[in-house]
Amino acid sequence: MTLPVTFLEVVEVRRITPRTARVVFEAEALDDSVGAAPDQQVKLCFPRPGQQVPELPPQSADPMGWYQAYLAIPEAARPLLRSFTLRRRRPGTRQVEIDFVLHGDAGPAAAWAARAAVGQRLGMVGPSALYAPAVPFADAAAAADWVLLAGDETALPAVATLVGALPAAVPAVVFVEIADEAERQPLESGAEPVVHWLSRGGAAPGAVLVEAVRAAELPAGRPFVWLAGEAGAVRALRRHLVDGRGVPKASIDFTGYWRHRLTQDDAPTAEDLADAQERLAGS
Template sequence: MTLPVTFVEVAAVRRITPRAARVTFEAAALDDTVGGAPDQQVKLCFPRPGQAEPVLPAQGDDPMGWYQAYLAIPEAERPLMRSFTVRRRVPGTRRIEIDFVLHGDTGPASAWALRAEPGDRLGMVGPSELYARQVPLAEAAATADWILLAGDESALPAIATLAGALPAGVRALAFVEVADESERQPLDGPADLTVRWLYRGGARPGVVLTEAVRAAELPAGTPFAWLAGEADAVRALRRYLVGERGVPKIFVDFSGYWRYRLTQDDAPTAEDLADAQEKLTMS
């Protein structure tokens, strides 16, 4: 299994909401499969201060060997790596669009996006089968009675691609928590999709989302649930759906994209490790 590794260069940056930026990247090399499926994950590698571009090992056929080579780079030079969803592939080009949540200088990705300009370069790893969905969307839509999508603004790019890929005739319900009404984005597609926008205000991230799903009168039948966003909220929603609603575990695709008051560079908690282990046993 080859792990694609390439450099990408900023071609354009534009604000799509007050707290989100869409960056168009031109890739040095881009496989035809990139942008061909919804919820497609890549990892972006950000240069350290003083570097014009990140230091990266060359592409190889052994993903674990590549990652070990990445870890062998001295920490002061090793790029910071973060996961993102491919929002769109510009047809007929090597250009892709990726959305960034702008939450100030509290993380390397947000800080970079606030200052990004055409010509800036990042590394990109993937997409790869290693990051692929647990259950293909077409299989989920054909098997379940309806589709549940739930997440915060960090999950909006993935939710948008999923909404666009659901076929006509499929019933879907999306719960999306954002800071306020100005952060709403279009969610379009051929499916019978109802979107419930939730505004966080001053609440802790994920609380409004969790309470809204628990209080909702959900459609009858067994849903396929896709959950992503703040890790504690995703965990709580999954436990509710499986434990109280009786949704089979295999019908819940879940990802804790970020952790409240913790960074991706902080050590995983016991619950983080348990979630990772369960995803491995389900794959």
């Protein structure tokens, strides 16, 4: 199974909210499948200081072999990888839109995005069918009585694509935790989802989201649930839905995108490893 690898060049940068930058990239090469499904995940590859373009192994039919070649690059030259969701592919082009949450210079992606300029180049790995869900979202949603989507601002690009793919006849409830009201974004859909925007204020990340879902009066019947955002909040939501509301584990797609007070480069916790094992068991 081929792991797509290409280089991207920035062609446009704009703030869509005070804390979110939308960057439009032109890809050197882009498969027709890119942008054809919601919630497509990619790895962006950021150059090390002093590099204009990240050093990357070429595209490979062997994903594990490609990753081993990546690890073989000396650490000082090895690009930093961060996961993102494709917000949109512009029809008929090789241009893709990716949204960056601007939360200071704590990480390489946010620091890069805060200074992004036309002409800068990154690498992109994926999206790959290797990591696509076994059941496409539209099919899983259509087979359910209703749909629940919940996440924070880091999940908004994925939530937006999923809302856009909702079957018109399936009821949907959406909860999105954001820093404040200025961070709202339009969510276009052929369905009529009920969307709850939750301002975090001074609360800990995920706390307002978890409390809102716990207190919500949700539709009856068997749902399909999609959860993403801060890992601890995702874990708490999943536990509530399974133990408190009787939702089958198989009906929940969940991903911890980030960890409060930890970076992607920090070692996984025992809970992170348990989540990963459960996701693999259910895939």
